[in-house]
Amino acid sequence: MASQEVYYVPDGSKWPIIATLALFTSFLGGAVWFNGGDIGKFILLIGLAAVTYMFYGWFKDVIKESLAGKYSKQVDVSFRMGMGWFILSEVMFFAAFFGALYYAREFSIPWLSGEGQGGHNGTHEFLWPAFQAAWPMNVMPDPSRYTQYTNVIPAFGIPALNTALLLSSGVTVTLAHWALQKNNRKSLCTWLAATVLLGIIFVGFQAYEYVHAHQALDLTLKGGIYGSTFYMLTGFHGFHVTMGALMLAVILYRSVKGHFSKKDHFAFEAVAWYWHFVDVVWLGLFIFVYWI
Amino acid sequence: MSTIAKDTHHDHEHKPTGLKRWFFSTNHKDIGTLYLIFALTMFFVGGAMAMIIRAELFQPGLQFVDPQFYNSMVTIHALVMIFGAVMPAGVGLANWMIPLMIGAPDMALPRMNNMSFWILPFAFALLLSTIFMQGGGPAGGWTMYPPLVLQTGDAFPFLIFAVHFLGVSSIMGAINIIATVFNMRAPGMSLMQMPLFVWTWVITSFLLIASLPVLAGAVTMLLTDKYFGTSFFSAAGGGDPVLFQHIFWFFGHPEVYILALPAFGIVSSIIPTFSRKPLFGYASMVYATASIAILSFFVWAHHMFTVGLPIKGELFFMYATMLIAVPTGVKVFNWMATMWKGSMTFETPMLFAVAFVILFTIGGFSGLMLGITPVDFQYHDTYFVVAHFHYVLLTGAVFALMAAVYYWLPKWTGHMYDERLGKIHFWLSAISANVLFFPQHFLGLAGMPRRIPDYNIQFADFNMISSIGGFAYGLTQLLFIYIVIKCALGGKKAKSVSWEGARGLEWTVPSPAPFHTFETPPKIRKEMLENG
Numbered sequence: 001m002a003s004q005e006v007y008y009v010p011d012g013s014k015w016p017i018i019a020t021l022a023l024f025t026s027f028l029g030g031a032v033w034f035n036g037g038d039i040g041k042f043i044l045l046i047g048l049a050a051v052t053y054m055f056y057g058w059f060k061d062v063i064k065e066s067l068a069g070k071y072s073k074q075v076d077v078s079f080r081m082g083m084g085w086f087i088l089s090e091v092m093f094f095a096a097f098f099g100a101l102y103y104a105r106e107f108s109i110p111w112l113s114g115e116g117q118g119g120h121n122g123t124h125e126f127l128w129p130a131f132q133a134a135w136p137m138n139v140m141p142d143p144s145r146y147t148q149y150t151n152v153i154p155a156f157g158i159p160a161l162n163t164a165l166l167l168s169s170g171v172t173v174t175l176a177h178w179a180l181q182k183n184n185r186k187s188l189c190t191w192l193a194a195t196v197l198l199g200i201i202f203v204g205f206q207a208y209e210y211v212h213a214h215q216a217l218d219l220t221l222k223g224g225i226y227g228s229t230f231y232m233l234t235g236f237h238g239f240h241v242t243m244g245a246l247m248l249a250v251i252l253y254r255s256v257k258g259h260f261s262k263k264d265h266f267a268f269e270a271v272a273w274y275w276h277f278v279d280v281v282w283l284g285l286f287i288f289v290y291w292i
Numbered sequence: 293m294s295t296i297a298k299d300t301h302h303d304h305e306h307k308p309t310g311l312k313r314w315f316f317s318t319n320h321k322d323i324g325t326l327y328l329i330f331a332l333t334m335f336f337v338g339g340a341m342a343m344i345i346r347a348e349l350f351q352p353g354l355q356f357v358d359p360q361f362y363n364s365m366v367t368i369h370a371l372v373m374i375f376g377a378v379m380p381a382g383v384g385l386a387n388w389m390i391p392l393m394i395g396a397p398d399m400a401l402p403r404m405n406n407m408s409f410w411i412l413p414f415a416f417a418l419l420l421s422t423i424f425m426q427g428g429g430p431a432g433g434w435t436m437y438p439p440l441v442l443q444t445g446d447a448f449p450f451l452i453f454a455v456h457f458l459g460v461s462s463i464m465g466a467i468n469i470i471a472t473v474f475n476m477r478a479p480g481m482s483l484m485q486m487p488l489f490v491w492t493w494v495i496t497s498f499l500l501i502a503s504l505p506v507l508a509g510a511v512t513m514l515l516t517d518k519y520f521g522t523s524f525f526s527a528a529g530g531g532d533p534v535l536f537q538h539i540f541w542f543f544g545h546p547e548v549y550i551l552a553l554p555a556f557g558i559v560s561s562i563i564p565t566f567s568r569k570p571l572f573g574y575a576s577m578v579y580a581t582a583s584i585a586i587l588s589f590f591v592w593a594h595h596m597f598t599v600g601l602p603i604k605g606e607l608f609f610m611y612a613t614m615l616i617a618v619p620t621g622v623k624v625f626n627w628m629a630t631m632w633k634g635s636m637t638f639e640t641p642m643l644f645a646v647a648f649v650i651l652f653t654i655g656g657f658s659g660l661m662l663g664i665t666p667v668d669f670q671y672h673d674t675y676f677v678v679a680h681f682h683y684v685l686l687t688g689a690v691f692a693l694m695a696a697v698y699y700w701l702p703k704w705t706g707h708m709y710d711e712r713l714g715k716i717h718f719w720l721s722a723i724s725a726n727v728l729f730f731p732q733h734f735l736g737l738a739g740m741p742r743r744i745p746d747y748n749i750q751f752a753d754f755n756m757i758s759s760i761g762g763f764a765y766g767l768t769q770l771l772f773i774y775i776v777i778k779c780a781l782g783g784k785k786a787k788s789v790s791w792e793g794a795r796g797l798e799w800t801v802p803s804p805a806p807f808h809t810f811e812t813p814p815k816i817r818k819e820m821l822e823n824g
């Protein structure tokens with residue numbers, strides 16, 4: 001085929017349409033479920049199973065093609081750009097939640113406590129004159145509608161430990177990369193395994209922290225703006241770490257099977273970038289959510 | 293015919309058939325066609341809703357629909373037009389034309405391309421199904437402000453997930469375009485030799501990637517506020533409903549440029565062709581586009597002047613908004629300078645392009661008025677706003693898209709469209725669109741609020757005129773469908789250079805463009821380039 005001499009334009013594939021149907025099913029199930037229809041749960045489950053199957057199948061095809069040597073240098077660059085820009089879109093997704101956190105702390109809470117607007121702040125004066133600004137804010141402007149928590153997770157406990165874990169996992173994944181560049185398969189696999197392990201421990205700690213926060217501190221999603229931002233930010237981040245660890249595990253499996261070469265290892269790098277991205281987001285979380 | 297064209301002819305077409313061709317496609321032309329057909333379909337779906345709205349507003353009082361349904365029509369009309377008609381039409385054009393314009397065999401990531409298209413019909417299935425649900429469709433406006441939107445019935449999660457789904461599609465489309473432009477240009481084509489349409493689309497893609505995830509975040513917060521007890525937008529829990537507006541418009545203002553920039557690119561291709569002169573100030577056009585894009589992230593609160601922002605905020609966002617007028621002015625100036633002393637002819641694409649320049653500028657001026665904080669206190673949420681954004685969106689973006697279709701139809705179908713009918717379509721559209729939207733300026737200045745099915749008797753005359761214009765505009769678009777179908781089925785054979793003054797790589801391939809083009813990269817010669 002002429003196109004392959006220059007750029008590999010892949011043949012038709014069933015995966016995009018399967019992916020679409022799988023996502024559609026998941027969304028449909030989720031929406032029905034939110035509306036109180038129990039059948040929605042099952043639809044959602046089917047959808048998510050289909051999503052999993054799709055990822056498996058699609059990547060399997062791509063890996064096969066890659067091993068068959070169909071991808072030129074230029075295709076590799078396209079993939080790299082794709083991953084890079086995808087990560088930027090993820091950054092912007094988190095930015096929305098960080099923005100909400102910033103806004104709550106800098107604007108809405110001070111205003112609710114009567115600051116600003118030339119000292120004549122109607123919301124404060126007429127609705128909740130007793131409200132006083134605080135962060136973490138465990139007395140809500142209208143306490144009757146939210147659960148009050150006794151305490152929040154201190155930064156220098158599990159979170160600090162988790163910071164150390166994730167930062168070291170950033171180091172181990174880089175060591176794995178160096179090993180790959182030196183064609184040292186054994187060290188590659190070892191460092192990758194260490195990275196996956198660190199990721200799993202991180203998620204484990206995070207899960208423990210959630211249980212503790214819920215049960216011992218009464219801190220829940222219903223805990224006003226603090227609870228909202230805390231759980232949504234750490235929750236989405238935790239989800240990303242889980243995904244990243246899964247992807248790393250796949251890369252580990254492929255490394256054990258002898259995939260990747262010194263020059264050709266886009267998948268490895270893409271996952272490594274992703275891992276560094278969740279790392280950086282975590283630093284933001286540690287500083288702005290837990291610490292200051 | 294150039295050497296490239298001959299090359300592609302030797303190749304067997306290697307063209308899949310039947311359902312597989314469309315469902316499993318990895319071909320940028322097929323996917324582009326799917327996008328364009330989908331967009332046209334949704335233009336009529338959204339248009340039908342607009343007709344319902346205008347019918348209700350034909351006279352004061354409630355005649356046909358109840359207010360809840362009316363508001364759901366307003367909301368869904370907007371979502372359909374923006375996410376279903378204008379954006380997909382733009383992506384469809386990008387799919388068809390960018391590889392042809394930069395001498396690439398296809399888009400960089402063809403499978404993802406297919407997925408980003410197929411998401412659209414399914415996302416709209418989610419959205420449109422809500423019309424028939426308990427509690428009706430979403431009716432809080434396309435801006436989805438809480439707390440109102442949280443009162444939506446069963447439609448609510450469908451609305452949110454449809455927005456998520458559409459976001460996924462757009463982001464994938466944008467990533468694909470960026471990778472294509474930066475990685476797939478024929479050797480020898482530098483960035484500053486690309487047609488402006490390609491430039492505007494790369495910049496639009498940046499906007500999409502940076503802004504749509506923010507919208508996804510905003511609607512996710514709505515979802516958790518409603519179902520999981522979070523309080524992002526509830527002051528009772530320390531949040532703020534105004535926070536939603538900030539996040540939404542951080543997406544929303546770049547979004548309006550996502551709709552407008554590709555239109556700029558289109559007319560920047562068409563005007564030079566029919567003026568038989570190269571584009572005036574090519575480099576300044578590129579920089580102006582980039583400046584508009586960057587500035588668009590710093591003006592969002594001009595949609596929120598009346599919510600009670602601190603005075604410093606009001607001032608900052610007013611001045612930042614005024615600033616955007618500068619690069620926009622550069623563009624309008626360059627288009628006019630391109631036409632200046634050109635040997636102009638006025639085929640249908642040119643008519644639409646010139647109308648775009650004039651009418652978009654009118655919309656730009658009313659926008660400038662709205663951007664002045666104290667003035668906006670008077671105009672906010674009135675029909676003046678409706679008139680403003682329809683000038684930029686309908687007589688702006690949609691007119692440019694129409695121009696693009698007429699301009700490239702010969703390349704797509706291999707036939708010339710019926711020029712006489714095209715001209716009739718243009719004149720009827722241009723006149724009716726102005727009858728439709730111009731009086732709305734007066735209505736707004738006199739104080740008629742938007743998003744209300746009934747109005748005071750004093751607004752009756754202008755509303756009736758506006759509705760008549762609306763029906764005329766709607767009917768006229770049926771003619772467009774007829775012209776397009778007629779052209780697809782037959783007509784005068786189009787030459788590979790379908791327009792006398794046309795330049796650019798897309799005109800070096802035969803008409804209709806064969807299934808595969810530029811399988812080996814073309815040798816770029818300066819005179820082949822649009823801006824050479």
Ligand code: HEM
Nearest residue numbers: 339342345366370373374378433434685686742743744762
């Ligand atoms: C077919 C011609 C069209 C007609 C007759 C029409 C008419 C209308 C009317 C009457 C409204 C309601 C205004 C109100 O009461 O607030 C409206 C809203 C709107 N339309 Fe259109 N429209 C047309 C095309 C378009 C197009 C092409 C776009 C975008 C690309 C568009 C975008 C919007 C938006 C964003 C709103 C605001 C909805 C809201 O308030 O949430 N319209 N249109």
Ligand SMILES: [Cu+2]
Nearest residue numbers: 545592594595
């Ligand atoms: Cu704006």
